[in-house]
Amino acid sequence: MSCKKFRILLSAYLDQEITKDEEKKLLNHLKTCSGCTRELEYLKQIKGIFLLKEKKEPEEFFETRLLARIKNKGKQPIWQAYFPVFKKAVLVIFIFFLLIVGTVNYKKFFYHRPAEIVSDLLIDTQLEGNFEEELLEIYYGPLG
Amino acid sequence: MEEDFELLAKFKKGDQQAFELLVRKYKMTVFNTIYSIISNTQEADDIAQEVFLKVYTKAGSFKGGSSFSTWLYRITVNRCVDELRKRKNKIISYETEFNREDELKLKDVLVSKEGDITEELRKKELEDIIQKAMNSLPEKDRIILTLKEIDGLSYKEISQVMKISLAKVKIWLFRARQKLKEKLSFLYPEE
Numbered sequence: 513m514s515c516k517k518f519r520i521l522l523s524a525y526l527d528q529e530i531t532k533d534e535e536k537k538l539l540n541h542l543k544t545c546s547g548c549t550r551e552l553e554y555l556k557q558i559k560g561i562f563l564l565k566e567k568k569e570p571e572e573f574f575e576t577r578l579l580a581r582i583k584n585k586g587k588q589p590i591w592q593a594y595f596p597v598f599k600k601a602v603l604v605i606f607i608f609f610l611l612i613v614g615t616v617n618y619k620k621f622f623y624h625r626p627a628e629i630v631s632d633l634l635i636d637t638q639l640e641g642n643f644e645e646e647l648l649e650i651y652y653g654p655l656g
Numbered sequence: 657m658e659e660d661f662e663l664l665a666k667f668k669k670g671d672q673q674a675f676e677l678l679v680r681k682y683k684m685t686v687f688n689t690i691y692s693i694i695s696n697t698q699e700a701d702d703i704a705q706e707v708f709l710k711v712y713t714k715a716g717s718f719k720g721g722s723s724f725s726t727w728l729y730r731i732t733v734n735r736c737v738d739e740l741r742k743r744k745n746k747i748i749s750y751e752t753e754f755n756r757e758d759e760l761k762l763k764d765v766l767v768s769k770e771g772d773i774t775e776e777l778r779k780k781e782l783e784d785i786i787q788k789a790m791n792s793l794p795e796k797d798r799i800i801l802t803l804k805e806i807d808g809l810s811y812k813e814i815s816q817v818m819k820i821s822l823a824k825v826k827i828w829l830f831r832a833r834q835k836l837k838e839k840l841s842f843l844y845p846e847e
Contacts, residue, residue, distance in 0.1 A: 519830070520826065520827065520830045523826070523829055523830040523833055524811075524826050524829075524830075527804065527811065527829070529810070529811045529826070554837055555833060555837070558833055558836055558837055558840065559805065561786055561789075561840075562786070562801075562805035562806065564782055564786070565782075565783065565786050565806065566782075566783055567684060567688055568687065568688055568691055568697065568783075569684065569687075570683055570684070570687040570700070570701045570704055571697070571698070571701045574679075574683050574687075574701070574704070574705070575676060575679055575680065575683070577705065578679060578705050578708050578709070579676070581705060581709060582709065582712055585709070
């Protein structure tokens with residue numbers, strides 16, 4: 513087993529979460545590997561830091577405030593008590609509204625606008641046709 | 657554990673006092689778990705209230721597949737994850753860098769005998785130094801270290817709370833400790 517694998521085991525060893533067999537292998541390895549032995553000491557020190565951490569108290573009257581909150585929640589109108597759900601529902605309806613408005617405008621744009629474009633093009637085609645006829649007259653004399 | 661189930665059963669039958677007893681029993685644990693992950697006392701207090709509010713409203717859906725405390729830890733961690741996700745969209749500055757004074761204080765504490773600790777260093781200062789180290793870690797590492805080192809959960813309990821395999825708990829804890837070790841590298845002589 514490599515030192516890297518033993519180092520993963522070291523972390524679990526500190527938490528007393530390795531099997532007897534793993535422990536035996538690890539302790540044998542530690543007898544011969546100064547790097548892993550040093551690593552174990554560092555990890556012990558890091559674990560020790562958390563033991564120095566003081567437990568903090570929540571702010572005053574935690575239970576009283578909590579019970580007041582529960583009581584108020586009970587008094588709230590249904591839509592307020594379920595406001596997050598209500599908010600989501602409003603958002604979904606709004607998105608649907610935008611989609612419908614978007615679809616209507618899309619239709620307006622693509623079903624009315626093309627007619628204008630085509631008529632513009634027709635004028636251009638007409639002009640181009642006349643221009644071609646003029647050219648033919650210049651080269652071959654009056655048509656017909 | 658049996659006591660928790662009994663209290664919960666009483667609460668489900670409408671006994672408000674049973675709920676209050678559960679709150680009294682777990683409020684410190686829930687608060688300290690949140691504080692260790694979120695690093696703000698006021699917000700930790702508010703989130704702790706929301707956690708118990710959820711317990712109050714969702715107690716009926718708890719089927720007892722795990723212990724009450726595991727269920728409570730899962731609600732707590734999930735709520736913390738939600739909060740951290742919200743924060744990603746905001747600019748919040750944590751103190752994560754150690755100054756020379758912090759380094760010396762921590763070194764002094766670690767080489768001194770246990771009895772001298774309170775004389776040498778005010779607890780508040782030490783608290784800040786440890787929290788700075790925690791703040792410097794990614795959220796996943798902060799959560800797993802909190803569950804192990806602050807709450808003292810076993811690997812099995814952590815795997816249930818975080819919904820990950822035991823092998824992952826082992827690896828994630830190893831990596832979190834490596835990152836913390838890098839952060840506290842000033843404590844160790846160069847190899």
